[in-house]
Amino acid sequence: DIQMTQSPSSLSASVGDRVTITCRASQNMNRYLNWYQQGPGKAPKLLIHSASTLQSGVPSRFSGSGSGADFTLTISSLQPEDFATYYCQQTFSFPYSFGQGTKLEIK
Amino acid sequence: QITLKESGPTLVKPTQTLTLTCTFSGFSLSSSPEGVGWVRQPPGKALEWLALIYWDDDVRYSPSLGTRLTITKDTSKNQVVLTVDNVGPMDSGTYFCAHSGLATFRAVNRRFFDYWGQGVLVTVSS
Numbered sequence: 001d002i003q004m005t006q007s008p009s010s011l012s013a014s015v016g017d018r019v020t021i022t023c024r025a026s027q028n029m030n031r032y033l034n035w036y037q038q039g040p041g042k043a044p045k046l047l048i049h050s051a052s053t054l055q056s057g058v059p060s061r062f063s064g065s066g067s068g069a070d071f072t073l074t075i076s077s078l079q080p081e082d083f084a085t086y087y088c089q090q091t092f093s094f095p096y097s098f099g100q101g102t103k104l105e106i107k
Numbered sequence: 108q109i110t111l112k113e114s115g116p117t118l119v120k121p122t123q124t125l126t127l128t129c130t131f132s133g134f135s136l137s138s139s140p141e142g143v144g145w146v147r148q149p150p151g152k153a154l155e156w157l158a159l160i161y162w163d164d165d166v167r168y169s170p171s172l173g174t175r176l177t178i179t180k181d182t183s184k185n186q187v188v189l190t191v192d193n194v195g196p197m198d199s200g201t202y203f204c205a206h207s208g209l210a211t212f213r214a215v216n217r218r219f220f221d222y223w224g225q226g227v228l229v230t231v232s233s
Contacts, residue, residue, distance in 0.1 A: 001170065034219040036154075043203055043223040044146075044154065050210055050217045087154055091218040095169045096144075098154040 002026050002090050006099035012107040017078045021086055021102045025069040029092035035064055035073045038101075039084045047086075048073065078104075109133035111143070111204050111224035119198075119231050125191040129204030129224060130184070136162055137182040142207030144220060145178065145189045149200040159207060160187060194231045201226040 003026040013019050023033065031051035036044040046055045048064035051071055061076040075082055083106050088099040115127035127145070134141050144159035158178040159167045168176045175192045191198055208221035 030215075032217055036220075038154075043226055044205075044220070045223070046208075046219055046221045049208070049219040049221075050212065053210065055221065089154075089156070089219075094159075094167045095171075096156045096159070096218070098146075098156060100153045 001095055002029060002093060002097055004088055004090055004097050004099040006086075006088055006102050008102060009100065010103040010105065012105050013078055014107045015078050015080060019075050019078060019104065021073045021088075021104075023066075023071045023073070023088035023099050025071075025090055025092075028068045029090050031067050032090055032092035033064075033066065033071045034089045034091065035062075036087045036089065037082075037084050038087065044087065080106075109206050109222040111206060111222060113202060113204050113224045113227040115202070115227050115229065117228060117230060119194055119229060120233050121195050121231055122193055125194050125198065125229060125231075127189045127191075127202055127204075127227065127229075129187040129189070131187070131204075131206065132185060133222075134206065135182065136160075136180050136185070136187070138162055140209045140216075142218070143180070143187040144205050144207055145187075145202060146205060146220070147198075147200045147202045148226075149197070152200070157202075158189060161207075196231050199229060199231045201228050 033051045035048040038044045052064045111131040142161040145157040160178045177190045203226045205220035206222040
């Protein structure tokens with residue numbers, strides 16, 4: 001099974017900040033990497049698939065990069081609605097595992 | 108527009124079988140390349156991928172739950188059913204179903220969950 005490790009586990013930032021979240025896979029998985037955002041008590045929302053493709057309707061301040069085993073999610077200028085938990089997920093091989101999550105909090 | 112909604116019991120006793128239903132609209136699970144999966148989340152913890160069923164009846168399960176999981180589909184009702192056998196307290200949490208989207212680039216297919224249900228909170232307790 002592929003293990004997904006996110007860092008940091010939590011992050012404090014302010015509105016307008018640029019933040020980066022990292023996801024590392026236990027093996028090379030090309031670009032089979034997705035990012036989700038989950039607000040409290042809400043279902044996850046797909047932000048980015050295939051490592052860097054922005055899902056329709058997602059603001060352009062979100063971007064993804066990486067390939068192989070190392071990936072990043074960047075939010076260029078934090079907005080109040082961006083404070084949430086973010087998960088990466090690999091769909092290279094079954095089981096389609098998720099990272100442990102990164103909680104983004106207001107500083 | 109694709110929508111999904113989970114339904115099932117909110118309280119289940121240990122050792123019982125949990126049966127959850129995902130009712131969806133906006134696509135047909137008898138058509139390529141559609142798929143529906145299940146993900147759960149214990150309170151305050153991370154997402155855990157459980158199972159997935161495709162239009163061609165290909166099914167995949169999380170090895171960590173072994174043979175306790177079964178996923179089936181009823182295309183006439185637009186439903187996917189997940190059963191979890193012999194539940195215990197560790198099976199408590201919110202269960203989500205989600206549509207498996209597909210993107211193809213240079214003949215490479217990549218999957219993701221692009222639409223999700225609201226989730227159903229299940230508690231396992233005597």
